[in-house]
Amino acid sequence: MNIRxxxxxxxxxxxxxxxxxxxxxxxxxxxxxxxxKIYDKVFDGEVDCQTLEDVYQMFNLNHPEGYKDRSLSVSDVVEVMEDPMHPHCFYFCDSVGFKPIDFEPKDCQLGRTFTDTEKKNMISVLLVEPNKYPKMIEIEDSLEAMQKIVSGDIEEYMPFEDEVAIICNDESKMNGMLPNRAVYAEPETVEMSYQEMTKRFREAENNRKEHLTGYVVFTEDSFDKPYSEESRTYVISSNNKAFQSGMGGYSIYASCLDGTDPCLRLDGYMSAEHGGENGWKIEKCYMKENSREMLDIIFGQFFIAYAPIESENFQSLPKNLAEKYKEKFKYPERIAKVNGEIVAVPFKPKTKEAER
Known part of the structure; x- marks a missing residue:
């Protein structure tokens, strides 16, 4: 989104x-x-935001690099330039939401600490600091900016299946930096029958364990046109009436893996449930079991960026990956040696940074 x-x-x-x-x-x-006439222009540039509420959050919690003016507040005006969700318009930041207004930018003056990011390529990354919750920040896509964040020469580390990179200090352990987070092996995929998966779901719910997640892939011939495997794969939680005792109902809500078919009531479509002989047929089912194999411990603060194979540069984390890795590295960890084994124990910081 391009804004002023x-x-x-x-x-x-x-x-x-x-x-x-x-x-x-x-x-x-x-x-x-x-x-x-009483306004100053204080910012002009591209920001990694989808909505005006995203703009509000960024300019309150994670100021763009180089921004020196006060946080966005009531009475400020945001000009949106060529955005598909917001026509070119001026928006007054009100006590609740934003109000479209008439505004004459030619009558404004340039702020004393005006920030122009037009010549900078900014990317949104997930910053992970010792003893703190992770947070999204915007940084300049330059070696100098990245070195500043990790306090030294950078090392790129890609231990995950996703196209994301951990960027950390390449001498953090030798420099005596604080231990930050452990990195574990990716979850193992365990295939099973639908009956086995539902059995595990019911056992987890009856024993009041944490909710489980399973994946059901339907056959290509279940549909009247071709779909990718991602589109044919539905994510199901054990937190559904069908898997809980005494709920007075039977329903299974699920979403396909690529997000194109969210919150579908699946039990009426599946041949294995109420869909009958003409219902969707199951190709395979699987669950992902977390591995506790510790691959490494990262020392010092680091950040996570999108690193597609076809690109030479790091890019902004897409929203789905940002949420995934914010959850993966949510809690700080205390690293200790117990019975000769290195363990990482998650803990909640005393104060959580404000989130809007």
């Missing part, structure tokens, strides 16, 4: 409208029109 941000200059704000919600403008200045 305008903020009230306190010295020119004779009616004290800064930080005031839209409905108070008429009372304070005798008009509901936003006075462009």
């Amino acid at each position: 941000i305008y903020q009230v200059n306190m010295k020119r704000d004779t009616n004290n409208v800064a930080f005031m919600r839209y409905e108070l403008l008429e009372k304070l200045q005798g008009s509901q029109s936003v006075d462009s």
Whole structure:
């Protein structure tokens, strides 16, 4: 999203409208029109945001590199340039949400600490620090910026099946940096029958263990047109009425792996359930069992970036991968030696950083 941000200059704000919600403008200045002359342009550039709420979060929690003005707040104006979700328009940051307004940028002045990212290639990455929850930040896609984050020369580490890279300090262990997170082997895929999977689901729910997740792949001839295996694979949780005792109902909700068919009530389609002989037929079922094989321990703060094979540069983490690895590295870990074995014990920090 390409945006510009305008903020009230306190010295020119004779009616004290800064930080005031839209409905108070008429009372304070005798008009509901936003006075462009009292605003400074403080930011102009591309940001990795999908919505105005994403913009609000970024400019409150994870300021873009080089941004020096105050956090986005009520009375600020956001100009959106050529975005499919938001037409070119000016939006007033209100106490709740954003309000489209008329605004004249030519009447504004340039802020003293104006930030222009047009010449910088910015990417969104997941920052993981010792003793803290991970968070998304935006950094300049340059060697210098990456070295600054890891406090030294960088090392690229790709232990996962996804096209993501861990970027850390290549001498962190020798430099005495704090142990941060352990890296474990990828979950093992265990194929089984649908009956075996549902049996495991019911046992987990009856014993009040954590909810389990399974995957059901339907045959190609179950459908009237070709679909990829990802589209034919549905993710099912044991947290469904069909697998819980005494629920007074029977339902199985699932979503296909590629996200194109979310929250489908599956039991009415499956031949193995209520779909009958013409229902969708199962090709295979599987579950992923977490491996506790520790591959490595990363010392010092690091970040995770998208690293597609066909690209020479790191890229912004897609939203689904950002959420996946934020969850994978959610809790800080204390590294200890127990009975001659190195273990990593997750813990909750005393204070959680604010999230909007």
